[in-house]
Amino acid sequence: MSTAGTSESSRIDGQSQLGVGATLRRGFQLSPELKVGLWLTVGLALVATVGRVVIPFVVQQATDNGIQAEGGPDVGFVLTAIGIAAGVVLVTSLAQYAVNVRLFRAAESGLATLRLKAFRHIHDLSVLTQSTERRGALVSRVTSDVDTISMFVQFGGLMLLVSSAQIVLATILMVVYSPVLAAVVYLCLFPLVLLVRRLQPVLGRSYGAVRERVGDLLGAISEAIVGATTIRAYGVEDRTATRIDGAIEAHRRSAIGAQVRSVMAFASGQTFAGVTTAVVLVVGTVLASRGDLTLGELLAFLFLVNLFTQPVLMATEIFTEMQNAVAGWRRVIGVIDTPADVADPGADGVVLDRGPITIDFEGVWFAYPGGEPVLRDVDLRIEPHTRVAVVGQTGSGKTTLAKLLTRLMDPSDGAVRLDGTDLREVSFASLRQRVVLVPQEGFLFDDDLAGNIRFARPEATDEELALAITELGLDSWVDGLPHGLATQVGQRGESLSAGERQLVAIARAYLADPDLLVLDEATSAVDPATEVRVQRALEGLTTGRTSVAIAHRLSTAEAADLVVVVDAGRIVELGPHRELVGQGGVYARMHRSWAAQQSSG
Amino acid sequence: MSAPASSAPVPRPVADRAVLRRGLRVIWGGMRAQRRPVSVAVAGSVLWAAATVGTAGAIGWLTAEVVEPAVGARRIEAAGLWTIFGVLVAVLVVNVTGVILRRVYATIAGFNLQADYRQRVTRQYLRLPLSWHHAHPSGQLLSNAHADVEATWQVFNPLPMAIGVIFMLVIAGTMMVLVDPLLAVLGLLVFPGLFAANLVFQRVMSPRITRAQQLRAEVAEVAHESFEAGLVVKAMGREDQETERFRAKTYELRDALILVGRTRGVFEPVIEAIPTLGTLAVLGVGTWQVSRGDLEAADVVQMAYLFSILAFPVRALGWVLAEIPRSVVGHDRVQHVLQAQGGMAYGSAALTRVSPASSRLAGVTYAHAGEERPTIRGVSLDIPSGGTVALVGPTGSGKSTLANLTLRLVDADTGSVRLDGVEARDLARGQLPASAALVAQQTFMFDDTVRGNITLGEDSDDEAVWESLRIAQADEFVRSLPAGLDTVIGERGGTLSGGQRQRIALARSVWRRPRLLVLDDATSAVDPSVEQAILTGLREARGGMTVLVVAYRLATILLADEVVYLEHGAVVDQGTHGELLGRCRGYADLVQAYSREAAERAAVTRQEEGS
Ligand SMILES: Nc1ncnc2c1ncn2[C@@H]1O[C@H](COP(=O)(O)OP(=O)(O)OP(=O)(O)O)[C@@H](O)[C@H]1O
Ligand SMILES: Nc1ncnc2c1ncn2[C@@H]1O[C@H](COP(=O)(O)OP(=O)(O)OP(=O)(O)O)[C@@H](O)[C@H]1O
């Protein structure tokens, strides 16, 4: 399989381009829990709403026909009414409680699922795609962006349904009382609908901007936290503070801006409600004076108008909240819908048997997105049981080669084959078991030493762990640590020295026991004596195993079966150390300079 | 993969009885800090409250004065209609103005406070010592600066409305008392009821909110760490395992939030029901009084009406009360950062010399926070002005720690660290970085352009930047970048190769023309020939520099006038390379490891060929 052209790697979408409706649909689809038992919740909410409408009605009855009954207050009637009202209050409260709890449960379950999906998908994205966004901003996609949605899914969506129901109910009653006045109300409503429709996209954009500012903010803060040492060392606290302040200010502005727009939406709703009342009273008075309406009917109608405008106002609020939620959703969906371009073939994937491994690079080209080719027409065959050293100048493409070899990236052109199978067809589970990379910049978790070494094989027993450490000759180091294997390594492993971190990364890969071990300058910070010791141990253990080591210290190349010399993206020399030294080419020069450094002592 | 041991003590749930009081104090503090917007918002809220009460009054008045006569007379003048419309619109204008002022300025106050506290929190991050940073997970700090600050000040959204509601309650309360004191007292009993309900609520809610907010931070922590580890996770195929780790925390957060929701779920209907029940009580007692002839029926009706218009606004009061525990918890978590002690103290001394700096460490001992064994044990080191000292020692022997001590990135526990003879602690802030530069072992790049990463925001002509790039052997590849010096290199310099990053970091230091340059294994990712070129360039440019270099490679060590050999945090020997080679076993073993290895290998090969 060979694709032409440069590699097209996807970028993480700032936010998905879906419309509001499509975003909501997709959102609900991603969080199926939101729909579970929804109808019962709606039913209960309707009960609560009816209760809220009935209570003032009963109270009104009690005053009109009880207290103000002709011929003195009717105590019995009032008490009955109070009893009924109290009963309704109880039912309403219970229904409301049930609604609240059900909504909270559905919302939080749904959002937890959404968080998980986004998190998992971010890990499924290729390393190149991941690096198109700052880590802090990625964190915001699974934290605050999701939190933004919660308000809406907890109350908003349901209130929208209930409000609609109330609007329908009020409309029917209004029409029954006075079709003319009902028409007047709807006429007043019309401009509001137009206005809200115009405001919606504006609000959507504003809230979208807020979400992006939050991402920027977290990115800037995270840089200051992770880069604390550098910032101290160069005394650039002030400059960093300025950068952070910029992000804080941008967020403040956009948040206030969005909120002001939402206030305008609300205020227009309020204006509508007020104007409607005024117009209804004016028109109603005219009708009443002509005898088309009694005074009682007019006053009752005013009550209905209130019943009608309340949910309309509520709806404008919810639409605003919805735009906020949609902005959060779009960011989360944006990341979930970013295609994972270095994807696991999954169930169709080939599962390879374990054992000695053969690697073939066939006409491999690679270019980073938007850049010149970094690897050009690389052909390389690595036989089983070979120890390969890859050397070359900085920036020549060694790490790129290693990443293609372990399928962290796919070639732009050509193919990498493992035992004859294109890497793109090998299932990830099988691939990661057989091939392990120790990257140039390793990463340790905030855990103890044992936990970190076990990372790739949590099921390894204590004996296996101890054996691996002994075999690598690291036992004296581990024993020298204050708490041995239980030593906490701190954040990113920062409580260890740089060399110690590399030792842990090697032990981790070693315990994983792959068929092909790829070491990308894995011992660059380790002292020479320890390096030689670890190297020997690995050598002894890697006989039988295939290994590829990238190193600037040419001691590694001296010990290898095959030396691959990369220069400006091409393999320029290939062969055993002694042969290449004899050729007097690039490698011979490099080695001379290395040897000169060594012997000058 | 969580490590409770290393995360910081988290603020305990506050004593519940105090929550309301403390919450009010937080709110009061915020109101004072944002006096102007809060005043406007409160004024708006009062307008709104007055207009809300006024609307009901206006409709009543219009009905009595205009509508009823018109219906009675079976005709209406245009003037009458204009009166209706005019009065209602006037009230409406007041109402809408009030709403806009209230909500806009409440928003402004709330977000100003958030921005202000974010600034304070991040200032702390920049001020606090590195040991503090070590003790706090990045994700937690991120959460403190974002989610916790937000939680603290979210209460400002409903706050002005609640204040307006209080105003309404005062109006309504006064009117009730005027109508009938007995009924009013009965009605106002509602408020102690609300208060009691709220107290119970706060008590139950506080620990739950505390936990939820803590879990929010933990979720952010796991996500941050996991995304930072992205490459390793992928390279080892541990996506499932990481997802499981995230799932566990996410589900804990979910359950905690559901618990919070359950509590709110009880509270809200109760808060809503209490005023209604009050209305019913007033009606009952009122009817009884009317039947006894103590009261007019109309008075009871008016009383009931006053109650009914209060029902909704009282809920707004409930919202503020419901926000208070969250606000207090967020505030506590933020204060935990703001009140952290131990920032570095600075003196007022200045470095005035222009010649290469001299550096002197005497009897320095240092133990990392939480460690019993000191990492550096009684080290004395003398780097004369213009000299080059190489620091050599096995992995983990304390070289980086010593380099950091020299530049006062950390303070020694005992002993003295001097620069140009001045005690480092006595130097004014910014003096040390202005004279000395460190190329750290682990390079850190900002998400900025190449130029920005070198000048770190200071003004510079490009010539000086190119010059430092040349010394660092980075000019060639920077020139080939798409936008040269203006190329953005991505977070942590992700679009560069390891050696390229290291060279930019080197150029960053060289550009500063420091009088003391500390190189901590700064060429480990560079190939030998480039390293040679860099060292030569440094040697030429070195005229004005004192250099402390941590190195393993002989070529580097040989540049030094003196070599200091370190083991287990103590100086074992020092002298020239030749001297040490002759008399220090550990040193010889270390620096000759490669050549010995090569020799042994050659011997083995010869044997193989011989046999
Ligand atoms: N993510 C990226 N986006 C764009 N360009 C990149 C990216 N990563 C590396 N490059 C470029 O590709 C080229 C090869 O990089 P690579 O990391 O493979 O070099 P290397 O041989 O490993 O160098 P070193 O010895 O310094 O580690 C370099 O010029 C580098 O700038
Ligand atoms: N933050 C920390 N907390 C506790 N111990 C630490 C911390 N940082 C370093 N150490 C320990 O102090 C010792 C010295 O560390 P240091 O980084 O100074 O070593 P180094 O000589 O620079 O090693 P390398 O050659 O690997 O860079 C190590 O054993 C390390 O585990």
Ligand SMILES: [Mg+2]
């Ligand atoms: Mg590399």
Ligand SMILES: [Mg+2]
């Ligand atoms: Mg170090």
